[in-house]
Amino acid sequence: MLFAVALGFVGWTWWGSLVPDTYSMDDMGVADFGGGEAVAHEAAHGGSAVGVDTLTGPPDGEPDVSETLVARAGKVEIGGDGARAVDGYTLNDTSPGPVIRAKQGDLVEVRLVNESVPDGVTLHWHGVDVPNAEDGVAGVTQDAVQEGEEHVYRFVAEDAGTYWYHSHQVSHEQVKRGLLGTLVIEPARGPSTDDVVAAVHTYSGQRTVQGMVGEQHVEAAAGSTRRVRVVNTNDGAVRTWVSGAPYRVVAVDGREINGPTPVEGKTVSVPAGGRVDLEVEIPDDGVRVSFGGGASLVLGPADADAPTDDEPKQRFDPLTYGSPADIGFDPDAADRSFEYRIGRRIGFLDGRPGFWWTINGSIFPDVPMYMVQEGDVVRMTISNDSGKVHPMHLHGHHAVVLSRDGVSASGSPWWVDSLDVRDGETFEVALVADNPGIWMDHCHNLIHASEGLVAHLSYVGVSTPFRVGGADHNHPE
Amino acid sequence: MRSTYRALAGLIAIGVVLQAATIALAWFGVMNDVDGGAVYDEGTEYNAGQSLHAILGMIVIPVLALLLMIVSFFTKVPGAVKWAGLVLLVVVVQVLLAFASFGAPILGTLHGANALVVMGAAGMASRRVQSSVGAPEQATAQPTAGAGAGA
Numbered sequence: 001m002l003f004a005v006a007l008g009f010v011g012w013t014w015w016g017s018l019v020p021d022t023y024s025m026d027d028m029g030v031a032d033f034g035g036g037e038a039v040a041h042e043a044a045h046g047g048s049a050v051g052v053d054t055l056t057g058p059p060d061g062e063p064d065v066s067e068t069l070v071a072r073a074g075k076v077e078i079g080g081d082g083a084r085a086v087d088g089y090t091l092n093d094t095s096p097g098p099v100i101r102a103k104q105g106d107l108v109e110v111r112l113v114n115e116s117v118p119d120g121v122t123l124h125w126h127g128v129d130v131p132n133a134e135d136g137v138a139g140v141t142q143d144a145v146q147e148g149e150e151h152v153y154r155f156v157a158e159d160a161g162t163y164w165y166h167s168h169q170v171s172h173e174q175v176k177r178g179l180l181g182t183l184v185i186e187p188a189r190g191p192s193t194d195d196v197v198a199a200v201h202t203y204s205g206q207r208t209v210q211g212m213v214g215e216q217h218v219e220a221a222a223g224s225t226r227r228v229r230v231v232n233t234n235d236g237a238v239r240t241w242v243s244g245a246p247y248r249v250v251a252v253d254g255r256e257i258n259g260p261t262p263v264e265g266k267t268v269s270v271p272a273g274g275r276v277d278l279e280v281e282i283p284d285d286g287v288r289v290s291f292g293g294g295a296s297l298v299l300g301p302a303d304a305d306a307p308t309d310d311e312p313k314q315r316f317d318p319l320t321y322g323s324p325a326d327i328g329f330d331p332d333a334a335d336r337s338f339e340y341r342i343g344r345r346i347g348f349l350d351g352r353p354g355f356w357w358t359i360n361g362s363i364f365p366d367v368p369m370y371m372v373q374e375g376d377v378v379r380m381t382i383s384n385d386s387g388k389v390h391p392m393h394l395h396g397h398h399a400v401v402l403s404r405d406g407v408s409a410s411g412s413p414w415w416v417d418s419l420d421v422r423d424g425e426t427f428e429v430a431l432v433a434d435n436p437g438i439w440m441d442h443c444h445n446l447i448h449a450s451e452g453l454v455a456h457l458s459y460v461g462v463s464t465p466f467r468v469g470g471a472d473h474n475h476p477e
Numbered sequence: 478m479r480s481t482y483r484a485l486a487g488l489i490a491i492g493v494v495l496q497a498a499t500i501a502l503a504w505f506g507v508m509n510d511v512d513g514g515a516v517y518d519e520g521t522e523y524n525a526g527q528s529l530h531a532i533l534g535m536i537v538i539p540v541l542a543l544l545l546m547i548v549s550f551f552t553k554v555p556g557a558v559k560w561a562g563l564v565l566l567v568v569v570v571q572v573l574l575a576f577a578s579f580g581a582p583i584l585g586t587l588h589g590a591n592a593l594v595v596m597g598a599a600g601m602a603s604r605r606v607q608s609s610v611g612a613p614e615q616a617t618a619q620p621t622a623g624a625g626a627g628a
């Protein structure tokens with residue numbers, strides 16, 4: 001009898017876990033107002049609601065930077081000794097795709113053409129706080145671009161920094177297999193030092209930097225300085241260390257660090273999706289920046305023979321690095337305070353039994369919809385008790401870290417869009433809701449996202465005309 | 478029903494042996510790949526040993542244990558339900574230990590040790606029924622010391 005009741009309960013739970021074939025983000029999740037004013041979750045399509053498709057970048061005007069990216073399925077050629085080509089996706093026949101460079105204030109226009117990616121593609125501008133319609137999330141801010149179709153993204157490059165772009169359609173598969181590239185926004189006054197872009201990606205077990213396995217030499221005169229823009233496009237953290245010279249961490253996630261001091265003998269852990277800019281002065285023998293798996297850059301004169309240090313055990317900690325500065329708002333006067341509690345439990349995800357991620361105790365789709373109004377100061381407490389690290393990524397905004405495990409941040413303002421929350425850790429972050437739209441707030445271990453570790457930050461009065469699933473085949477995760 | 482019960486319990490015991498074999502295959506596979514220059518990171522897909530271990534451990538063996546539990550109600554052998562319940566319990570513990578070990582690898586030692594408990598319990602369950610196989614069906618209706626655990 002007891003067994004029959006248990007079986008009935010399991011059946012009912014299974015039924016309740018099923019996700020409809022197609023759904024609108026307007027109807028998703030459990031509205032959470034974070035203790036602030038409870039305003040209607042605008043489910044109405046049309047009416048007074050603002051559609052995300054209207055929240056575009058400047059529709060008119062000559063772009064300062066213009067690029068066409070053609071997505072194709074096929075072989076990805078990997079450079080370097082002993083590398084093998086792998087099946088995957090390319091943009092303009094390469095992976096990573098081209099480095100797009102803009103200056104602060106430039107109008108950027110990118111035309112995405114899908115020539116042969118069967119599932120359709122999009123481009124998400126990771127870390128760039130673009131207007132919502134340019135965010136590139138299939139089923140939320142646009143329809144996936146199917147074979148033979150194209151889509152144009154237009155936005156103003158407002159904040160100088162290191163960014164990247166990648167598909168946000170079937171992203172757990174497309175990003176891993178190469179549908180990505182980097183975007184550098186230089187300061188308007190021009191860069192103070194020359195830079196080197198170092199996108200780190202693992203293609204079928206081959207750790208690469210800028211698409212090359214092994215060691216690469218970058219010519220740099222002794223005595224000059226270089227900014228190495230490390231971009232982690234993997235699903236897991238990349239450990240980076242420097243041999244042969246001290247370094248400064250001059251930016252994290254596209255935001256400058258205030259008062260960076262020299263660091264030596266420490267490994268920098270770059271979260272999945274995160275970026276860290278390292279500045280080094282080139283010694284006579286050159287300097288080596290290592291990314292694990294044998295991938296490294298040697299910066300120096302032609303005959304430079306930089307040392308090969310083992311990865312230092314000690315970790316660089318942004319919580320205490322650099323000097324404090326004004327963040328421009330008061331997190332203690334927050335309008336809303338949210339909780340993003342990550343756990344894991346046995347249950348059903350869309351009918352599949354397993355050990356699934358939970359947000360505030362529930363498995364997707366019963367996850368929170370964090371509701372805000374434009375201008376709100378928002379605090380969020382992100383905690384993780386799930387046994388694994390989660391690189392949490394919020395679209396369209398940067399948040400500043402207030403504390404970790406109850407210890408207040410005491411260094412430079414630490415702005416993030418991709419933050420590793422390790423098992424057992426609790427972070428408090430704060431942000432200003434200044435970019436209306438519907439924004440994903442998800443784990444950038446994209447496998448975890450596809451397993452339901454996805455929530456959204458949604459502005460009251462904004463709705464989306466796009467749907468996940470269904471005839472448009474939108475599958476953002 | 479008794480032979481089904483016995484077969485299920487036997488399969489669970491064999492499953493544990495296969496799990497020892499697949500996890501060894503998984504680790505030697507990883508070391509061999511690394512020797513060949515491969516990088517293991519969060520994006521790395523499971524190798525053959527890991528995939529088999531996951532499928533056997535998260536689907537096949539738990540399903541066998543559930544079936545054993547269901548079948549046990551119909552065997553009318555004293556202690557069959559109790560032993561099936563114990564097997565199911567230690568299988569659940571085994572899965573939970575596996576997931577807990579991702580965050581605390583030291584628990585992996587208990588996962589390894591508990592595997593032997595699963596095998597032992599399945600073996601005992603099988604033997605329990607075997608000893609009464611051949612005896613007339615009604616014989617099991619006689620009150621026996623182990624008949625306390627009921628449906």
Ligand SMILES: [Cu+2]
Nearest residue numbers: 390443445448
């Ligand atoms: Cu995750």
